[in-house]
Amino acid sequence: MNYCPHCGAPVTSKIPEADDRPRFVCEACAAIHYQNPKMVVGTIPETGGSILLCRRAIEPARDKWTLPAGYLENGETLQEGAARETLEEAGYQVSDLVPYAIANIASINQVYIMFRCSLADSAGAPGSESLEIKLFQPPEIPWQELAFRSIREVLKLYCQDREEGKFPFHMIDIL
Amino acid sequence: MNYCPHCGAPVTSKIPEADDRPRFVCEACAAIHYQNPKMVVGTIPETGGSILLCRRAIEPARDKWTLPAGYLENGETLQEGAARETLEEAGYQVSDLVPYAIANIASINQVYIMFRCSLADSAGAPGSESLEIKLFQPPEIPWQELAFRSIREVLKLYCQDREEGKFPFHMIDIL
Numbered sequence: 001m002n003y004c005p006h007c008g009a010p011v012t013s014k015i016p017e018a019d020d021r022p023r024f025v026c027e028a029c030a031a032i033h034y035q036n037p038k039m040v041v042g043t044i045p046e047t048g049g050s051i052l053l054c055r056r057a058i059e060p061a062r063d064k065w066t067l068p069a070g071y072l073e074n075g076e077t078l079q080e081g082a083a084r085e086t087l088e089e090a091g092y093q094v095s096d097l098v099p100y101a102i103a104n105i106a107s108i109n110q111v112y113i114m115f116r117c118s119l120a121d122s123a124g125a126p127g128s129e130s131l132e133i134k135l136f137q138p139p140e141i142p143w144q145e146l147a148f149r150s151i152r153e154v155l156k157l158y159c160q161d162r163e164e165g166k167f168p169f170h171m172i173d174i175l
Numbered sequence: 176m177n178y179c180p181h182c183g184a185p186v187t188s189k190i191p192e193a194d195d196r197p198r199f200v201c202e203a204c205a206a207i208h209y210q211n212p213k214m215v216v217g218t219i220p221e222t223g224g225s226i227l228l229c230r231r232a233i234e235p236a237r238d239k240w241t242l243p244a245g246y247l248e249n250g251e252t253l254q255e256g257a258a259r260e261t262l263e264e265a266g267y268q269v270s271d272l273v274p275y276a277i278a279n280i281a282s283i284n285q286v287y288i289m290f291r292c293s294l295a296d297s298a299g300a301p302g303s304e305s306l307e308i309k310l311f312q313p314p315e316i317p318w319q320e321l322a323f324r325s326i327r328e329v330l331k332l333y334c335q336d337r338e339e340g341k342f343p344f345h346m347i348d349i350l
Contacts, residue, residue, distance in 0.1 A: 001180040001181075002180065002182070003179065003181070003182070003183035004178065005178055005180050005186075005208075006176075006177060006178070007178070008178035008185075010183075011180075018303060021248065034246070035249055036213050036214070036247060036248065036249060037214060037247050037248075037249055037251070038211050039212060039214065039286065071209070071211055072212050072286075073196070073211065073212075074210055074212055074284045075281055075282075075284065076212070076281055077279035077281050077348055078277065078279055078286060078346075079279075099344065099346050102288075104252035106251055106252045106255070107250075109250065111247075111253060128193060169274065171253075171254075173252055
């Protein structure tokens with residue numbers, strides 16, 4: 001941030017009074033511009049024992065496989081955002097969303113919030129951010145071709161829990 | 176947002192190509208400025224059967240009681256943020272943080288993530304954002320004097336769960 005989004009004057013990075021960390025502060029209008037982590041919401045869609053993955057059409061990690069996920073938008077609940085991302089990236093309606101895992105990725109100011117869910121019966125289709133969508137039985141999951149470590153860790157937990165038939169809520173850190 | 180934080184030129188609100196909702200876009204440098212919900216992290220600190228509340232020294236809801244909570248900062252995990260807020264607002268170190276509840280407040284673009292936790296033995300002290308801190312046995316909780324509906328709903332669930340001796344993870348919507 002170089003300029004104040006409110007008034008257009010240059011901002012400087014300094015610690016405001018009664019604060020303890022640097023913020024972008026406008027010298028002209030005195031506005032303080034806070035920057036905070038973002039939420040990534042997504043699903044682990046399962047149907048008939050198979051898990052839906054999408055092959056990414058865009059960078060980062062183009063060509064790699066991932067669970068449907070993306071940034072939460074203003075005005076959405078977490079479940080609405082996770083369902084929207086699944087529809088956008090895989091063309092599938094989902095239902096019965098249950099919170100499954102939160103992954104802190106503090107190094108890049110992201111928090112992933114992932115939901116278990118069921119897929120509607122109708123077939124999906126890759127959206128503009130996906131090259132391909134495919135249902136994988138757990139032994140077929142392309143572990144070496146997954147897009148992000150957060151996705152790999154959540155999928156790993158899910159496959160373990162699936163074998164035990166119990167899905168406790170998980171909270172993990174991706175370093 | 177009126178001006179581009181990157182280059183200082185005016186921004187306009189429009190739907191970028193391959194997007195489906197209006198964003199602030201810079202006509203000069205073409206930067207797209209996304210706006211996303213924020214996370215509020217906090218704790219439900221319990222010690223000896225009592226729950227810690229803070230009386231707010233600042234608006235909104237000055238003079239009302241609340242659980243320690245505030246915006247997650249860049250570089251923090253959810254647990255680190257919740258512990259920091261508790262230390263800042265109540266002067267208490269906390270331990271054994273366990274995720275307890277998520278509250279969507281889509282109307283104001285916030286998601287609350289609240290943790291159960293234990294208080295360290297040493298006494299706390301109100302921070303600059305608190306007028307007073309106090310431990311309440313559940314029947315003493317000032318339900319009519321709580322600051323926010325999200326806090327009231329989470330506390331209500333917590334007190335119910337406490338009676339049953341089980342603390343399942345909750346996901347709620349605040350309309």
